[in-house]
Amino acid sequence: MSEDVIELSRKHIFGTWRIQKTWKPINVVSAEGCYFTDSSGKKYLDFSSQLICINIGHGNRNIIESIYEYMKKLQYLTPAFTCDVRAELSKMLLEIMPGNIIKFFYSTSGTEAVEAALKIARMYTRKHKIISRYRSYHGSTAASISVTGELRRIPIDGYHTVPGTQFAPECYCYRCPFKLSYPECGITCAEYIDYMLQHEDDVAAVIVEPVVGTNGVIVPPPEYLPRLREITREHNVLLIADEVMSGWLRTGEWFAVQHWSVEPDIITTAKGVTSGYLPLGVTGVSKEISDYFEEHLFAHGHTYEAHPVTLAAGIATINEYNRLKIKENVKIVGEYLGKRLGELKENHPSVGEVRGLGMFWAIDLTRDGKTRKPMNTPKDKLYGRPIVVEKVASRASELGVFVIGWVNNLLIAPPLIATREDIDKGVEALDEALKISDQEVG
Numbered sequence: 001m002s003e004d005v006i007e008l009s010r011k012h013i014f015g016t017w018r019i020q021k022t023w024k025p026i027n028v029v030s031a032e033g034c035y036f037t038d039s040s041g042k043k044y045l046d047f048s049s050q051l052i053c054i055n056i057g058h059g060n061r062n063i064i065e066s067i068y069e070y071m072k073k074l075q076y077l078t079p080a081f082t083c084d085v086r087a088e089l090s091k092m093l094l095e096i097m098p099g100n101i102i103k104f105f106y107s108t109s110g111t112e113a114v115e116a117a118l119k120i121a122r123m124y125t126r127k128h129k130i131i132s133r134y135r136s137y138h139g140s141t142a143a144s145i146s147v148t149g150e151l152r153r154i155p156i157d158g159y160h161t162v163p164g165t166q167f168a169p170e171c172y173c174y175r176c177p178f179k180l181s182y183p184e185c186g187i188t189c190a191e192y193i194d195y196m197l198q199h200e201d202d203v204a205a206v207i208v209e210p211v212v213g214t215n216g217v218i219v220p221p222p223e224y225l226p227r228l229r230e231i232t233r234e235h236n237v238l239l240i241a242d243e244v245m246s247g248w249l250r251t252g253e254w255f256a257v258q259h260w261s262v263e264p265d266i267i268t269t270a271k272g273v274t275s276g277y278l279p280l281g282v283t284g285v286s287k288e289i290s291d292y293f294e295e296h297l298f299a300h301g302h303t304y305e306a307h308p309v310t311l312a313a314g315i316a317t318i319n320e321y322n323r324l325k326i327k328e329n330v331k332i333v334g335e336y337l338g339k340r341l342g343e344l345k346e347n348h349p350s351v352g353e354v355r356g357l358g359m360f361w362a363i364d365l366t367r368d369g370k371t372r373k374p375m376n377t378p379k380d381k382l383y384g385r386p387i388v389v390e391k392v393a394s395r396a397s398e399l400g401v402f403v404i405g406w407v408n409n410l411l412i413a414p415p416l417i418a419t420r421e422d423i424d425k426g427v428e429a430l431d432e433a434l435k436i437s438d439q440e441v442g
Helices: 002-012 061-073 084-096 110-125 142-146 151-156 188-199 224-234 256-260 287-292 308-323 326-347 378-382 388-398 420-438
Strands: 028-032 035-038 043-046 101-107 129-133 165-168 203-208 238-242 266-269 281-286 351-357 360-368 404-406 409-412
Touching: 043 420, 061 308, 084 101, 084 308, 101 110, 101 287, 110 142, 110 203, 110 238, 110 266, 110 281, 110 287, 129 188, 142 151, 151 378, 165 188, 188 224, 203 224, 224 238, 224 256, 281 287, 308 326, 326 351, 326 360, 326 420, 360 388, 360 420, 388 404, 388 409, 388 420, 409 420
Parallel strands: 129 165, 129 203, 203 238, 238 266
Antiparallel strands: 028 035, 035 043, 101 281, 266 281, 351 360, 360 409, 404 409
């Protein structure tokens, strides 16, 4: 039966972001806490929270019951109406979002949240261009993939993308695009965007992931985001913070921008808002943007906008973050996770850098510790060449630990309920799996 499920899936369902012949999915039959189980009975530690979204862990009964109870009450509502959960979730968001964010649009995914943000920015400013960064991922729909700087945009660029994006170098100190060193660099990556804005007209917004997600969990220096906020204000350009992956206490604060006391004009999020239990995206805007649409048409919306059952899941999830004292656990276990991953760097020559914040970390692989040459590049992934980090992730899976490997990084993001014992189990498997990448060094 399991083989039938896998074969039917491979034959009739697209495996995303991959060459199809390489897809060999695991048939998952159950999940609980930080673990999931396949059809053979093998149990896996979920060391990447699936797609960095199962923040509360699998099988949380309070969230499940809330979904069930609200489904019995109200199964669907056209967005032209309102209901109790629309008001209640909005009130809860006002308490945890950056203080200037006062109005929300609810969608069903992170990519839709970004799509809405880009439309709002363009409608509000009556300008078209967006500045993004090369090392970024913002979604897969037309506008959101257009501001995605990495390889996933390339196969459709010019065919199904929206024109108007200008890309800037990322804030990636380990492999600085300017070949400079922090802090002597003077945050050149931010000043470059200032230079771009001096020479570009018709720019509506700058969009950034405050902590870069799938492209390597890149944490900026403390000056970067505050300086970028200054630059965008000086040029009368909006700042959009894409917190789809870095939000919801993943980095230790409700939203990553709060580490640097930065208030963006627009914020997007998804994933952890329901802990992945139901699809929900959120786009939040400042009072200035909200006020504009009091007298102008808000030209956006869709059938499943603000679906009441997903909103009920969001309310239940926020309650669980508070009940389980997730923020406190992220601080304690996150520090321990960083320490244990640092030990891997000391023991494995293929580990170029370990970086992260809270319970959001990456292991960045290198063929040469001195030159910092990566194991693989995005074009290797694009053209189907062997990817070392995927071999490492596959070996970890054999050892009972699921971890995402993307191009050159392992993404370490366990559920926020994880214990030190869970961390030890995950690190032990990675310690063994990294022997594969060590063989590539030199």
